[in-house]
Amino acid sequence: MTRVVLAPDSFKGSITAADAADALAEGWASVDPTAEFVRRPMADGGEGTVAAFAAAVPGARRMPVAVDGPAGRRIDTTWLLLPPDPANPGGTAVVDLASTSGIELLDDLRPWDADTTGFGQAIAAALDHGVSRLVVGIGSSASTDGGIGMLTVLGARVVDADGVPVPRGARGLADIHTVDLSGLRAAPEVRVLTDVTNPLIGSRGAAAVFGPQKGLVAAADIGAVDAGLARLAALLDLDPTTAGTGAAGGTGGALLVWGATLAPGAAEVAELVGLEQAVRDADVVITGEGSYDGQSGDGKVPSFLAAIAASAGATALLAAGRIADDADTALFAASASLTDLAGSSDAALREPARWLREAGSVLARAV
Structure with missing residues (x-):
């Protein structure tokens, strides 16, 4: 049984961190129905x-x-x-x-x-x-x-x-x-x-x-x-x-x-929600945010989660509304862009839960 920690940030103006975690879980479960999910919605001082x-x-x-x-x-x-x-x-x-x-x-x-x-x-x-x-x-x-x-x-x-x-x-x-x-x-x-x-x-x-x-x-x-x-x-x-x-x-x-x-x-919120303990027992950690770009490696939720996952020996995965060309995704074993899955940023923004479910299933197949 795969133990999956779901710890996304909110997707700004689109979907809350808690709803994003639920959608990712639904998508993963469609591929791996025996998986066990631990939800730890995150924030880093911004929205959410x-x-x-x-x-x-x-x-x-x-x-x-x-x-x-x-x-x-x-x-x-x-x-x-x-x-x-x-x-x-x-x-x-x-x-x-x-x-x-x-x-x-x-x-x-x-x-x-x-x-x-x-x-x-x-x-x-x-x-x-x-x-x-x-x-x-x-x-x-x-x-x-x-x-x-x-x-x-x-x-x-x-x-x-x-x-x-x-x-x-x-x-x-x-x-x-x-x-x-x-x-x-x-x-x-x-x-x-x-x-x-x-x-x-x-x-x-x-x-x-x-x-x-x-x-x-x-x-x-x-x-x-x-x-x-x-x-x-x-x-x-x-x-x-x-x-x-x-x-x-x-x-x-x-x-x-x-x-x-x-x-x-991100560190303060992680301590509050008991994130490190949850990740310590996990096989996979999925994180994400609305836009993963060149600034995302500097103190934001995805890079912080990737570091925690690495220290715990868990596989880190990323789902983002969009992944910029200058973004370094090397921290993650696999990543999924909602914009790419939906065909456009407008389509992804109109139905974020739908495309997060799709991202969850894509990531489940990737590991």
């Missing part, structure tokens, strides 16, 4: 982080909150309240940027105007509730505002030479003259789950690497935002070369300034 904690922690409660979303209008979302414990009598709040200021909340990209205000508002709501600890996931961001939207909500004043608050989003970076942190709310213990280790600026920085995904296409625009982030770092007395400061368009750096600690998101 709150869901992963909600599924893993008994007594977790979703707390509704209305925030200013990245499209410039109010949205209804939630943060998660974990039960209190002796070390955290007020409980722990889990807040993810994806559900408050995330790129999947946009119909059209807003490279200059999307910002992190909504993320800050959800954090503020959790603080107002009286939590003792914050766990925040910062993947899947829509903006490159350096986290100034979040900092402003938490009490910072970010103003131009005339003392007027700068515009929201990356648009405001060029106007920043002064950052006053004297009114910033005191931070509890804050642990930041991130899926990237990029610095704030430079060729591997927030604007250069992630700006194009958010609509910053022209080299001049990327350079202007990079320069704005460098100026912001100087005003915040932040070392812009620090690993992780470029996460979420610079929000990682802003959170460090607030007093937070950055942590690898």
